Amino acid sequence: MQGKILLIVDRDHAEGLELAGHLSPNVLEYVPWEHLSAEGLSRSSADLLVLFGWPAPARALELLRRLRRKALQSAVLAVLPRTLDAAEIELASSAADDVVLWPEQLEVLRHRILRLLAPTREDEVERAYESLVRELGQANLVGRDPAFRRIADRVSVCAQTDFPVLITGETGSGKEVFARAIHFLSGRRNHPFVPVDCAGLPEHLLENELFGHARGAYTDAHGEQRGMAALADGGTLFLDEVDSFSLAAQAKLLRFLQERHFKPLGSERYLQSNVKIVAASNRNLGEQVAGKQFRADLYYRLAVLHLELPPLRQRPLDIPLLAEHFLKLYLPPGVRKSFSAAALSRLSAHDWPGNVRELMNVVQRAIVFSRGPQINRCDVVLPVPDAGDDPDGGSEQPEAEGFRQARDATIQSFERTYIRELLNRHAGNITHAAREAGKERRAFGRLVKKYGLTSRVRAAGRC
Numbered sequence: 001m002q003g004k005i006l007l008i009v010d011r012d013h014a015e016g017l018e019l020a021g022h023l024s025p026n027v028l029e030y031v032p033w034e035h036l037s038a039e040g041l042s043r044s045s046a047d048l049l050v051l052f053g054w055p056a057p058a059r060a061l062e063l064l065r066r067l068r069r070k071a072l073q074s075a076v077l078a079v080l081p082r083t084l085d086a087a088e089i090e091l092a093s094s095a096a097d098d099v100v101l102w103p104e105q106l107e108v109l110r111h112r113i114l115r116l117l118a119p120t121r122e123d124e125v126e127r128a129y130e131s132l133v134r135e136l137g138q139a140n141l142v143g144r145d146p147a148f149r150r151i152a153d154r155v156s157v158c159a160q161t162d163f164p165v166l167i168t169g170e171t172g173s174g175k176e177v178f179a180r181a182i183h184f185l186s187g188r189r190n191h192p193f194v195p196v197d198c199a200g201l202p203e204h205l206l207e208n209e210l211f212g213h214a215r216g217a218y219t220d221a222h223g224e225q226r227g228m229a230a231l232a233d234g235g236t237l238f239l240d241e242v243d244s245f246s247l248a249a250q251a252k253l254l255r256f257l258q259e260r261h262f263k264p265l266g267s268e269r270y271l272q273s274n275v276k277i278v279a280a281s282n283r284n285l286g287e288q289v290a291g292k293q294f295r296a297d298l299y300y301r302l303a304v305l306h307l308e309l310p311p312l313r314q315r316p317l318d319i320p321l322l323a324e325h326f327l328k329l330y331l332p333p334g335v336r337k338s339f340s341a342a343a344l345s346r347l348s349a350h351d352w353p354g355n356v357r358e359l360m361n362v363v364q365r366a367i368v369f370s371r372g373p374q375i376n377r378c379d380v381v382l383p384v385p386d387a388g389d390d391p392d393g394g395s396e397q398p399e400a401e402g403f404r405q406a407r408d409a410t411i412q413s414f415e416r417t418y419i420r421e422l423l424n425r426h427a428g429n430i431t432h433a434a435r436e437a438g439k440e441r442r443a444f445g446r447l448v449k450k451y452g453l454t455s456r457v458r459a460a461g462r463c
Contacts, residue, residue: 005113006046006074048116052079052102061088064095075116079109141174141181142325145317147310151178158305159185164257164277166302168285169309172357175280176240178307182278183236191235196228199241206249210256213265229262229273242279242302243288247295254298277302312352312359320344322356326363327375337370342377350382358383369421381421383413416451419444423453 051060064076078096080089093099098112141152158165159182167175176195183193201209212227229237245253256262257277261270279302288294312319323339331337339347343366352358362382370379422433434444 004046005048005050005117008049008051046074048113049074049076050079050113051076051096061091061095064092077112077116141177142322143315143318144321145315147315148318151307151309154305154307155181156185158182158307161305162276163304164279164302165305165307166285167278167280167307167309169280169282170311170355171282172355173309173311174356175282175309176238177356178309179236179238179240179278179280183238183276186236186276188235188276192232193236193238194228194232195238195240197240199244203246203249206245207252208265210253211262211264214267224264227262227264229256229275230271232275233273235275237273237275237277239277239279241281243281243283243285243294247293250295250298254295254301257298257301312355316348319348319350319352319359322359323347323363326360327367330364330367337367337373337375339375340377343375343380346377346380346382354383365417365421369425378424381417381424383417412451415447416453419447419451420453423448 051064060078064078075098076096078092078099079102080092080099082101084092089099089101097116100109100112141155143149143152155178165179165182167178169175179195180193183189196210198206208225208227210227210229212225212230215224239253242253256273260274261272263270285294285299285303289296289299312322320339323344327337327339347359347362354361362380365381366375366379369381370376419433419437422437423430426432426436430445430448431441434441437444439447
């Protein structure tokens with residue numbers, strides 16, 4: 001017998017507890033009647049609910065009706081006492097998938113259970129996907145769009161092997177989230193997930209960060225330090241922006257991937273590290289290989305399994321779903337808000353050049369600036385690109401940009417978005433917007449003029 005059974009039985013019902021023993025190991029758990037709720041049962045992962053004993057027929061029938069209204073995915077078998085009257089049995093039959101009158105021969109009951117646990121192939125596929133969706137939800141992967149489903153199916157496959165995985169996709173498309181999902185769904189989930197920001201590691205520190213050092217390896221090495229590879233032992237080592245490695249660093253990484261051991265700086269001893277490698281890049285590594293910027297042998301070693309994440313604009317059905325997910329995730333405790341239909345329509349119409357990360361930021365701003373229990377269309381403030389912005393929506397600054405330029409660009413981006421939100425809220429009324437910002441009207445007006453926001457915002461009007 002295959003399938004998971006949730007047995008609902010009276011705690012003092014000897015025959016019901018005996019039945020649990022006969023159905024083992026298929027019984028996922030048994031639940032006393034007094035602890036039941038339709039909400040709890042609707043979240044069960046069981047394939048079959050067996051309701052045994054019926055100590056309170058009226059309550060049991062109401063429970064069945066509520067489960068049906070919740071479009072329960074599990075099949076329901078009602079094991080009814082023969083003492084029930086015909087009307088109650090008829091009501092139970094209309095709400096359950098099958099009914100067995102007890103006492104009955106055990107083989108008859110087993111046969112009825114087997115029949116309910118033998119779904120069609122279509123049901124099997126759909127239930128398998130529903131199960132995967134629950135797991136991915138726990139791993140913070142949210143989506144229903146066909147483009148997402150194709151990737152979600154492959155995430156589960158990638159998690160079941162120890163082969164390296166390469167994840168590519170635009171900036172903000174969720175590469176680290178998918179990497180964490182692979183780790184979460186794998187047998188390594190109880191071991192560390194160690195992310196390495198390869199772009200943030202200077203060349204001279206790369207080997208030290210990855211492999212650590214022994215005491216006295218260099219002037220300031222007063223003690224031994226474990227590297228990321230050692231810290232990830234038994235778990236997953238996530239190499240983000242792996243394309244930023246120099247060719248020399250790529251050679252060291254390739255050696256580690258091939259031999260699965262490494263030598264800390266200043267040490268004569270090799271250490272083993274049992275890790276799953278997941279690498280990510282927002283560039284086309286095939287083109288990098290052709291341009292001699294990335295080692296071909298390392299590329300083929302990393303891309304045993306390749307996930308290419310679709311940008312959010314290619315997952316239109318997921319935009320409202322993700323918006324609701326972020327709303328629940330970032331609402332303060334005790335605060336309730338929901339999106340209006342117009343707000344969700346505005347979100348769905350945007351092409352999201354910054355992908356999921358941009359959507360998350362927009363929802364966070366909407367939570368802060370919206371008033372009342374509903375987030376309206378005017379609370380959804382979308383970034384206004386500069387005239388010189390990359391039309392492809394790239395959000396990264398040039399590599400040679402210095403700290404001061406990056407800081408100034410960030411401040412200007414914040415000011416532009418913040419002022420635009422205030423003007424939207426006050427329908428272009430500079431006096432009211434300046435008052436809320438705590439600035440003099442003239443100074444606020446200069447900022448409005450600086451960013452060219454006046455006419456554009458006033459045209460928007462009120463919510």
